[in-house]
Each structure stands twice: as C-alpha cells, then as structure tokens.
Amino acid sequence: MTQDSTIYDIAEKAGVSASTVSRVINNYPYVNKETRAKVLKVISESNYIKNDSARSLATQSTKMAGILIADVRTTHHTEGVYYVEHEFSKNGYSCLIYNTGTDPEQQAKYIHLLSQRKVEAVVLMGSVFQNVTVQNAIMVYLPNTPVAICNGYLDGQNIYGVTSDEHGGVLKSVQLLAGKGHKNYVFITNKMTPSNQEKVNGFKDGMKLYVENGSSVVVEVPSNEVADYEEATRRVMREKPDTDAIIYSEDYIALAGLHALYEMGVRVPEEVAVVGMNNSRYAQLSNPALTSIDNMLYDTSLIAVRNLLEVLKGERVNHKMSIGSEVVERAST
Amino acid sequence: MTQDSTIYDIAEKAGVSASTVSRVINNYPYVNKETRAKVLKVISESNYIKNDSARSLATQSTKMAGILIADVRTTHHTEGVYYVEHEFSKNGYSCLIYNTGTDPEQQAKYIHLLSQRKVEAVVLMGSVFQNVTVQNAIMVYLPNTPVAICNGYLDGQNIYGVTSDEHGGVLKSVQLLAGKGHKNYVFITNKMTPSNQEKVNGFKDGMKLYVENGSSVVVEVPSNEVADYEEATRRVMREKPDTDAIIYSEDYIALAGLHALYEMGVRVPEEVAVVGMNNSRYAQLSNPALTSIDNMLYDTSLIAVRNLLEVLKGERVNHKMSIGSEVVERAST
DNA sequence: TTGTACGCGTTATCAA
DNA sequence: TTGATAACGCGTACAA
Numbered sequence: 001m002t003q004d005s006t007i008y009d010i011a012e013k014a015g016v017s018a019s020t021v022s023r024v025i026n027n028y029p030y031v032n033k034e035t036r037a038k039v040l041k042v043i044s045e046s047n048y049i050k051n052d053s054a055r056s057l058a059t060q061s062t063k064m065a066g067i068l069i070a071d072v073r074t075t076h077h078t079e080g081v082y083y084v085e086h087e088f089s090k091n092g093y094s095c096l097i098y099n100t101g102t103d104p105e106q107q108a109k110y111i112h113l114l115s116q117r118k119v120e121a122v123v124l125m126g127s128v129f130q131n132v133t134v135q136n137a138i139m140v141y142l143p144n145t146p147v148a149i150c151n152g153y154l155d156g157q158n159i160y161g162v163t164s165d166e167h168g169g170v171l172k173s174v175q176l177l178a179g180k181g182h183k184n185y186v187f188i189t190n191k192m193t194p195s196n197q198e199k200v201n202g203f204k205d206g207m208k209l210y211v212e213n214g215s216s217v218v219v220e221v222p223s224n225e226v227a228d229y230e231e232a233t234r235r236v237m238r239e240k241p242d243t244d245a246i247i248y249s250e251d252y253i254a255l256a257g258l259h260a261l262y263e264m265g266v267r268v269p270e271e272v273a274v275v276g277m278n279n280s281r282y283a284q285l286s287n288p289a290l291t292s293i294d295n296m297l298y299d300t301s302l303i304a305v306r307n308l309l310e311v312l313k314g315e316r317v318n319h320k321m322s323i324g325s326e327v328v329e330r331a332s333t
Numbered sequence: 334m335t336q337d338s339t340i341y342d343i344a345e346k347a348g349v350s351a352s353t354v355s356r357v358i359n360n361y362p363y364v365n366k367e368t369r370a371k372v373l374k375v376i377s378e379s380n381y382i383k384n385d386s387a388r389s390l391a392t393q394s395t396k397m398a399g400i401l402i403a404d405v406r407t408t409h410h411t412e413g414v415y416y417v418e419h420e421f422s423k424n425g426y427s428c429l430i431y432n433t434g435t436d437p438e439q440q441a442k443y444i445h446l447l448s449q450r451k452v453e454a455v456v457l458m459g460s461v462f463q464n465v466t467v468q469n470a471i472m473v474y475l476p477n478t479p480v481a482i483c484n485g486y487l488d489g490q491n492i493y494g495v496t497s498d499e500h501g502g503v504l505k506s507v508q509l510l511a512g513k514g515h516k517n518y519v520f521i522t523n524k525m526t527p528s529n530q531e532k533v534n535g536f537k538d539g540m541k542l543y544v545e546n547g548s549s550v551v552v553e554v555p556s557n558e559v560a561d562y563e564e565a566t567r568r569v570m571r572e573k574p575d576t577d578a579i580i581y582s583e584d585y586i587a588l589a590g591l592h593a594l595y596e597m598g599v600r601v602p603e604e605v606a607v608v609g610m611n612n613s614r615y616a617q618l619s620n621p622a623l624t625s626i627d628n629m630l631y632d633t634s635l636i637a638v639r640n641l642l643e644v645l646k647g648e649r650v651n652h653k654m655s656i657g658s659e660v661v662e663r664a665s666t
Numbered sequence: 667t668t669g670t671a672c673g674c675g676t677t678a679t680c681a682a
Numbered sequence: 683t684t685g686a687t688a689a690c691g692c693g694t695a696c697a698a
Contacts, residue, residue: 006674006675006676007675007676008675016684016685017684017685017686018675018676018677018685018686019676019677019678019684019685019686019687020683020684020685022676022677022678023677023683023684025676026677030683030684031683031684032683032684035683035684047473047476049448049449049474050449050675050676051390051449051451051674051675051676052449052450052451052676053386053387053389053390053395053451053674053675053676054386054390054674054675054676054677054690055675055676055677056386056676056690057384057386057387057390057674057675057676057677057689057690057691057692058675058676058677058678058689058690059676059677059678059690060690062386064429067430069415072412072415072416072419073614075408075411075412075614078408078411078412078414078415079405079408079411081411081430082402082405082411082432083405085430085431085432086405086432089431089432094429094431094446094450095429095430095431096397096427096428096429096430097400097414097418097428097429097430098418098422098427098428099415099418099419099422113427115382116382116383116384116385117385117427118384118385118386140380141382143380226614226617226618252614252615252618255615255618255619256618258618258620259617259618259619259620259622262620262621281406281408281559281585282585282588282615284559284592285559285585285588285589285591285592285619286588286592286618286619286620287591287592287595287619287620288595289592339690339691339692340691340692340693341691341692349668349669350668350669350670351669351691351692351693352668352669352670352692352693352694353667353668353669354692355692355693355694356667356668356693358692359693363667363668364667364668365667365668368667368668383691383692384690384691384692386690386691386692387674387690387691387692387693388691388692388693389674389692390673390674390675390676390690390691390692390693391673391674391691391692391693391694392674392692392693393674
C-alpha cells in the first residue's frame, strides 16, 4: 500500500490531537471554527486520504454491499447489476461484485468471501441462486446479513425474494396469440432454472385456458451457444411444420430464432408468430421488432435494494414480493 | 455488524494464543500438527469468519481492485466488466464497481472513493475516462496505484492504456466496401468520445485511400435514445438518397439503423451496405446479420488486468498498448 | 513450535 | 471544545 499520511500526521502539523482531526473529518458539531479551518487547511495541503479499512474496523461497519451474478452471458442480469449498484451508491454503499458461475458450490464459495469482507447486504441476481447449497451457505456465513434474490425465492429469515410474475406474463402472451387464432405452439427455453420452470408452467396453463384443438411442445436447449438456439428453431420447423407460434424464454434466444426463421424464409408473423422475454433493449431493434414479455428487471432490482435498505433500518419487510409482468407487443406477433 | 467471533475467541476455546490461530488460518508452516487440528476443529464449530477489514489494516493490503464504468447503456463495456472481474478474481482480488456517469467531475469523485477504499488497482472502462479531470484525480488521489484504461489513453507514470486499433478497423471496413463498389458513405456516431473520434479519423482516411469519385458524411447523434438513432438513419436516406454504405460507431446504433432501413423498405445490402462496431453478441442475430468491426473487448479487458497485475509484481509494463481490430463480415455487406 | 507485545488507522469514551 | 486512552481484529517481529 502507498505511504499515505494518517490523522496523526495531520494532527501534528495542525498542532491538535488526532481525535480533533477525526471530528473535523466526520463533521462533528462541537469543534471550534478556527481549529476546524486550520485542520482542513492542513489536510488539503497534505494529500491525506481516509483509510476505510481502519474506519470499518473501528465503526464495525463497512458500508459495503455484495452483488453476485452467475453468468456473463445472461445479459439481462448484467443490466440489473447496474441498477442495483446505482441504488446502493445513492445510499452510501460501495458494491463488491463477483461472477460466480452456475455451480452452487462455487456460488457458496463467493458467499463465504462476501462474509469475510463483512458486506452489510447482498443481492443475488437471478433464480440460478435458488438452490439449497446457497441457502445453507447463507445460513452458515451470513446468518444476520440481509440477502435479496432477484427473480427468485429462498426460505430464510434474512432472505428477501423479489420476483416478477413470469408465469402470468407467459400466460398473457398465450392469450394474446390465441386471440389471433394461433393453434400450434412451441416454447423454447435454455437451461431449466426455477425461473424458466415458472415460464413453462405459465405456458402450459395458458394452453389449457386459451387454446382448443391445438398442440403444444416444450423444448429445452441446455446450451449457451447461438448456433444451438438457431438449430433448435430449425429443428422445430422441420419436425413440426404446422407450428405457428413460438415463445422463447429469453429475448436473446428469440432473436436467434428470428434469425433462423429469416434465413429459412419463414415469414414472421404471417406464418409464425414469435414472442420473447425480458423486453430487452434489443427487442425493439430486431427485424421484425420482437414482441416481448417485460419482466420488469428495473423494478425488481430497485425493490430488491430498497428492501435491503429498509431491513438495515430495522423495518420489517416482506420476504416474498412479486411484480406484475406485461406483454409489450411489436411486429413479430 | 454482526457479532462474529474473533481469533481471540477461537484461541481461548482451543487453549492456545491468538497468534497461533492466526498462523493456522494463514497456513504457516511451523505449527504443530495436533494444535493445528485442534484449532481447525474449534473454528469449524465456532462459526468464525475472518475480518478482512482488520486483515487489510494489519497487512497494509486490501486485495481489492476498482472498476469504473460510465454508463449502463454502453452494453459493450458492461460485458468487459465481467472479463475484468473474472481475471481479478482468479488472482485473488475482489472488485469494487461504480457506475460513474459521463461527467468528469463525478468520475473524479469516484476515483476519490476508490482511494479511500485503498484499492490496489483500477480499471477504467472506456475512453470516456480519457479527460484531464480524471487524469488529475488520479494524480492527486491515486498517485501510486496502477490504473488501466480500456480503449483509451491517459498520460501518467502509473496509468496504462490498452486500445484496439479502431482507426485501422474502420479503415479496413471502408476498404472492404470500396472493393464492392460502394461510393457514397455515411458514418453515424453517437456522442463524440475520443474513441469515436478515432473511428471518424479512420473513416476519413479510408475515404481518401480507397474511394474515388464518392461522397462521405459524418453524422453525430449525441443521444442515448433508439428513436434518435433511427431518425438519424431515416434523415440520411431522405436527404442523401444516393447513400449506399453506412458505418455506425456501435453495433447497437447499427441495429437501430438496420431496423429503420427495414421499415423504410430499403434492402440491405443490395441498396445500402451496413457495418457496425464491437462485434457484439447481437451482431450475428440481426436480420440480415450485421457485418461488424471487432475491437477485441475481451482481449483489451484481459490485457488491462494482466498489465496491472504485472505492475503490482514490480514488472515494467508498456504504458500504451494497441491491439489489432478486424472486420467480421456478415450478410449486411 | 508457541506466546507476548505492539502496530495498522480510525472511532469512541471519558475527563479535563 | 479538546486530548488521552482504549478499543476494533488481525499479523508479526521477537523472545522463549
């Protein structure tokens, strides 16, 4: 570490005690105006920089929060991270961020790390963290630290889940498509996270409620490769050519689908209607523009942080919150 | 903060001294096997959690790095953040992340924050940090901390810039288009960062070198709104209908352009060829797929971190590095 | 191989 | 309004 000067150096140069310097730095009320001015002058001349480690140790408070995200590729969550950071920052917290991967054991390892850093709150981005290994790690390492999980839920007296109603969102999209006369549906999803399972359930319920004499298929593509997503769509159209509606678990996958359909010469939405999910910034830019289910990333992120801040203030907060999701219709349906 | 137990608690329960506990925790060699076992046993039974603040204070080393990013909307850089974090993490560093915005004064404020947290290295994501205010802040607050700037350069004995050759990338793309007989070029860019200025220069040089009897226009759209990007493209086609090639400073803006062209019924690439920049994950998914200049985000991010780690090891590192960029051709040209 | 004693930079308590 | 002094939790010479 660099050889910065300490409050003692400042104290000496200003001819006061270290405690007085500390008081000045922290804007304590009862400090003589002149001494304060003098101390401030010395500080500005002495390239003094506070040491937050020492401060954390003395105050027993780090003013740090932790953010865990599983995978770079889920661009959806990466955007949420910034909402979370921004809200924490506004409230005086610094954010430690870790990329954990999807392996629960690894995720647990990072929870341990966060506990050693003594973060005062944690946000888990995404339902991939909804597993018992993580739950146990929280119980063991962060039993008294408020933890929020975006788009998921875990049982625990210090854990707060904020989900969007993805079940309802998919349901509504099926209703929309049914209203337009579509009959034969396919739902294409990537790795089956709890969140994706919810969507599938919404899909199935939607089929029961709104579609008669139709067909429905669920396809899982446990991959992160665009090529695999495109191939899944191609295969669907090969093996089940009467398909006239495809719903994807994420915009990104839907865009891959749109691309495959485009190259196959399938017209969207005339022959096949396409729906994505997340209402990402890219949905409106595809050709044709993509109808997408908005699962309210911004709101869930914000609420997650605000819940944590409330808990830190000693307020009681609901352990399970859900936000309505909506279908944003565009040219692909 | 929670009432965790300390090495003293462990020491007492294990019937040893605190220093011995410390030695066990840090895997010091000369500890009796039995005492080590005993201490470890007590630790595992006593939900002991290291306090990194105290540790940082004692060792004079936080093992933390800082990452500054200007704007959520530049998805390009948000992806870089994860490469950076991953590389730091692999080397035992935790990352503090801040969203600074584009105002240099604000950026400087966050550099001050990082200095108080005593981070041991800093990465600035993007050329928006290439300004004197930031440069001064580094000199004042982080004079001895290695700082890397991705896709930019700042003068300073502790500052290390890693850029991709965007000038050359755009140059090559003009060459490519010229080879296909395109004559009337437009370059559309968002806010004029130093990086974008480089691209514009590459564009102009490319025009001089490769295009005869053609026209070239540069359009700046200082906005973050998709609608503005789309409108810019529409206006270009209205006011200069003979345009047959458009290069955009970012894929995202190019996608907005593609979308506008699609809605206007302009055929790509038959009537107008389109080139984007960043080679983002979305470039391959557009319809038609977008030819894009790859500015090697992954490589620049990685090298930025590795440079910092080298400097921390005492190695001498080049203050200015550049990586070649390439044109990835797809259906839009 | 282990324990003592002190330092890291700050804040908090108490007296003055 | 200020200054000693003792924490905060851990690492580390030094001594034993």
